Amino acid sequence: RFSLLRAWLQQCDAHTCCQRPRALEGNFPTRVLDIGNPDALRLVSNQEVFSQKVSSRRYIALSHCWGKLAPGKIPQHCTTTQNIDSRKEGRGFCVGSLPLTFQDAIKVSQGLDIRYLWIDSLCIIQGSGGDWATESGRMEAVYAGAYCTIAATSAVSSEAGFLGRDEDETHRDNQNVPRYVSDNESPNSQAYLHTRAVNFAQEVDNGPLNQRAWVLQERYLSRRTVHFSSYRMYFECGFGIYGEDYTQMKSIVGSEKFIDLDPNFPSRLGSDYFNNVIKFLQSLFETYSTRELSVPADRAVALSGLLARIGSVFECKQSYGILEKFLHRTLIWHWTIPRKENTVDENSEVPSWSWMRYKGGIQFHQIRYGEWDKFRNLQFTRDGRALVTNVWEFRNCRLQKDLGADSTGIRHQILDSSGELRGCVMYDVEDYSTLCLEWAIILGAKHESQDLYLLVVRRTAGGEYERLGTGMIHRNYVLRKDGDAIFV
Template sequence: MDHSMSDDNQMTAIQHMQSWLSACDEQHTCKALTLDRPSWLVDTVEYCIVPGSNPNNYVALSYTWQDSASSENKEPFQLLEDNLQILTQPDSLRNHSQSPLPKVILDAMELTNRLGQRYLWVDRLCIIQDQETATISEVMRMDQVYVGAYVTIVAAAKFGLFDKLTATLSDPRFKNKGRFNEQSWEIRAHYSSVADSKWAERAWTYQEAILSKRVIFFCNRTAFWQCECATWDMKFLSPGKDLDETASAMSEFSLMRRFSVPSYPDFGLYMDLICPYNGRKLTDDKDGLSACLGILNRLAPSFPGGFMHGLPALFLDYALLWQPLKDCYRRTSTSKNARYLPSWAWCGWECFVDPWSFQASFCLDGNDSLRKDKAGSWRLKNLVSWEASSSVRGYDRLEETSDQLSTELPQLSVPDLQRKETNMTDPDRKLSTYGSMDNDIESTFLSCLAERAFFLPSATLRIEHNQPPLKRGIMRMFAEPILNEKPLSSLPSVVVLQNQKGVFCGLLRITGDAECERGMPMELVAISEGSASVKDMAMCFEEKVFQNSQYCHPGPFNAEYDSEGWWTGVSGGSSILDENNYEVVTEGDYEENRILSDNCLCKDCLCEAHLEDDAIREFYNVLWVRRENGIAHRVGCGRIIKDYWRQNEPEKMRITLN
C-alpha cells in the first residue's frame, strides 16, 4: 500500500500545494477579491480567535458538520456569546474546557500554517452561533467570505481531509497514481470522487466551492487543485502543462470559470447554479434559501430587481414555472417561530429543479447559441402583474415592461422593476429594493389579479420499474452538474386534466406528494400564456408519460436516453430483465374515461400521428393550488389548452400565494 504523498519526483503533498498556489499567483488572474472582511478569523499560530479586520490573507474551510461531530456526544465546540472573550486569548483553542476541536478543523489549521498562511475562516469558530443578528449578517455575506479567501480547503474525504481517522499531514496515506492518461478523463475521475462524498450531498457546501476563486479538494486518498484557469493534481495535471488544454478539459465540470459577475442578466447561468443546488440536504429546512444567498448575492448586480426567495424579479413569469426533477418534499422548519418558505418558490421544497421546465427561457440566453437552439418553438407571454409582500395586507407592485433587457435579447414582457406602494393601511411605509436580502427573506406572499378555473382529474400517472429497481447511487451534482432522468421511476407523477364533459384539456406535474381525489375539482390559476409546436410539446416529460399511458400506448416499454441521461423516447422491444424497462401505471380509484380512451388520436392528444405537425399549440401555464385560510399554496404546475380554458369560463379574481 502506498503510504506517501509523493509522486515520481518525490515531492510531498505540501510541496505540490505550494507549487499550485505559486503558479496560480504568478500565471493567473483568479486571485481573491478585496471585499468586506469576515468578522472573526482563527489564528493558527496563537490558537485563538482574532478580529477579521487585519489585512492579511486567510484560508477558508468547507466541510460538513457531521465530520466535526464529537465522539463523546458532547455539545459541539463553537463560538458563542459566552465564550467569545475567552477564545480571543492565546492558546484558548488548545486549553478550553469544552469538547475538543474536531479533527477536520485541527487538520485545516495545520495545513493553513504549512502553506505559509496564518489565518483560517471556519464557520463554527468565526460566526457567533447563538447570536441571531450576527448569524444572519454573516450568512448574507457568505459570498464575500469565500470570494475573499486566499484559497478554500474542501474537506470531502471520509474523515474530513483524510480517509482514516488516524491520518495526518505527515502520513496521509494518499494514493497519487493517476487512473487515466488523458487529462479530461483524469479530471472526470477527480470530480467523480467529490460527487460521491457526503460533502457533495450537503446544501451549504455547494456555494462554498462555487464562490471560491481557488480550491484544494481533499478526497479519499487524493487531493487536487481547481481555480478559474486550471485543474491540477499530484501526478499528471501539473503547472507548466498547456493551460488552454487543461482549462478546456475542466470546463465541462466546473461552473467556477463562468461564475464571475456577468454583465447582463444571464438566466442560463442562474438556472445552471440553482437546478443542482435545491436537492441537497439541510439539517434545518428553514435554510433552504439561506444556504444559497451567497450565489444570489453574486448574481444580484446583473439582475435588476434582485431576487424574491430565489426567483429573479426580472424573469418572474419564467421562474415560477420551475418543476421538480425527481423526488420532491415540502420544507418545514424545526426551529420555533421560523417562517415557512413559500410554496411558489423552489427553495420551499427539497428537490433538484428540472432545467427543462425553463425551456421557454432558453431564448433569453443571448450568449449561448446551443441553449437558444434547444428553446425550439417554446415561448412565453406575460399575463398578470405581480405584487409582493411580507404580509397579506399590503403589496409592492411589479408592473410589466419590456425595456429592461439588453437590446440583444428578445423583446418579451417581464415584470417592471419600479415598486409602487399599494398598502392602504400604511401609506407611509418605506420600501426596500428587490436586491436586498431583507426583502428576499421577508416577501413570502405573491399576489395578482388572475383567472382561475376548475378542472377534474381523469387520472394520476406514475412510472414504475418493471423489475426490482437497482440500488440507487448518489446523483452526481458537483460543479458542472449532471442532471438526468434516470431512473424514470423517481420522476414526479402527472395528472391528466379534463373538463366537466370528460374532454382532455391538459397535463400537470405534481409538486410534492399531493393527491387527487376522485371527482374533486382542482383549482387552477393561469399565470402566463405559452405556445410551442406540437412536435416540441410531444417531447416534454408530461407528454411522454401520457403517450405511454393507458390513454395512448399502454404496456411496458424500454426507455431510451441521450448521452446526458435525458429520456428521449421508447424502443420497440421490452424485457423485464432490462433495467430501463418501465410501465406507466394509474394511481387512485378512477373510472376509465371513455371520451379520453376512445378518442386518443383526437387533435388534443399528441400521439405519434401528430409528431411531425409543426402547428403551434397555444396554452395557459397554470398552477394547481390548495387553500388554507384563503391563501393559495402551490401543489402542482402544468398546461391547459387555451381553447378549453376559455370554454371553461374562468373567473378573474385576486389570488394570494404563499
C-alpha cells in the same frame, strides 16, 4: 505536497482572470484564528488584525462537513458566549483540543505561511446569544475574500481529518503513466495529462463534502479552492483544474466548467447568452434541491449569498430562489419522481411558489429558447414576499388520475366533457390530488400553439392564492378573471 500547492497558487497569482477584485481588498471576516504561534491559537477580531503591523493579512477559509449532530446540540469545540473570552485572551487555546479536520486545516495554512484561518464553528459564535444569524449572511464575502479555500472534500465530519489518504490507490494511479503534453501557459515546461480525469468527478463532485447544501455556494464564491480527496489533492481556479496526479482540465469559454470555475462569480454568467443563463440557473437549483441539510429550515438560507450575487449582476430582485429577470422560468418547477421524501412545511414563512418551501429534489420544465411566449402580468410585490398576477378559472374540464405515468398519485390528466385529453397537472403534495381543479396562474404559452403553461392554485381564507402544482392546458379550457390577485 505543500511545495506543489504553493506552486499552484503562485501560478494562479499570474492568471489575469484570477486576480482578486479591488472591491474585496479591504474585505476581512469579523473574526479569524491567529495560527502564527504553532503551540496555541487565538481568536482575533478584524479590528485587532488591522491594528497590528503584520506582513500580510491574507486568510484561508475552510469548507467542511460538520457531521451528524443531535438536534439542538452544539459540539464542544464550537465558540460560544461561554468560551469566547478565553479564546481571545492570553495564550488562547490548544490545537490538540480541536477536531482532526481543523488540525489538518491549520497544518495546511501554516505550510503555506498564512497566519489567519477562518472556520465557521470557531469564528462564528454558536448557540444562544451567538451571532450566527448575522454572520451567516456574510459568508459570501468570507469565501470570496479568502486567499484560497481549503475543502475537506473527503471528510465526513469535523473529526475525520483530510490529510490522510489511500496510498494504495495513489500508487496504483501512478503506475498508469500518461503521455506528455505542453502546458499552454508555460511553453518551456511540461505537464502530465492524466487519462483518468473522471477521478475528479468521482472524488470531488461526488465526494462527501459536495453532498451538503451549504457547500454549493462556498465552492462557487471561492476565488480558488484546494480539494483534499481520499486519494489526491486537486487545485481549482478560474484557469482550470489541476491534480496531484497531473490531471489538467482547462477552463475554456463555452465549456461546462467555464462558469463553475469563475473566480469572481457570477461575472462570466452575466455576460453569457440568456438561454445559457436559464440552463445554468435551473441546473444550479436542481442540484441544490437534492443536497443535505442538518437543519431543514436552512434550505432558504444556505444559498442566499450566491443568490444575492446573481441578483446583483443581473440587476434584478430575487426572493427564495426565484429571480425577477427570469421569473417565469424559475417558477415552472415540479418534483422529481419518486416523491417519498418530498414534504411540505405548512408553517414555513417561505411562499408556496418557491421550491425552497419543500424538502426534496426538483426539476424544471425543459423548454427550449424561443419555444414559449411568456405572459407578462406577473411581478413581485415591493418586499418580494408575494407575486401580483391574474388568476384564471378552469371551465368545461375535469381531472382523472394518470395511472400510466407513475404510482405516486400526483399526476393527473385534464379531460374535456367528452373525455378528450386537454392537459395535465402534477401536484406538489399527494393530499392535493383529491382536489378538483380550482384556479390557475398562466405563466406562458407554447409558441405557435394553443397550449398554456400554468400553476394550479387555490384561494386561501385570506383571499390570497397559494400554489398546488404545475401543468399544461389547452387555451379554450381556462378563462381569465378580472382584477389583480396576490400569490403567496
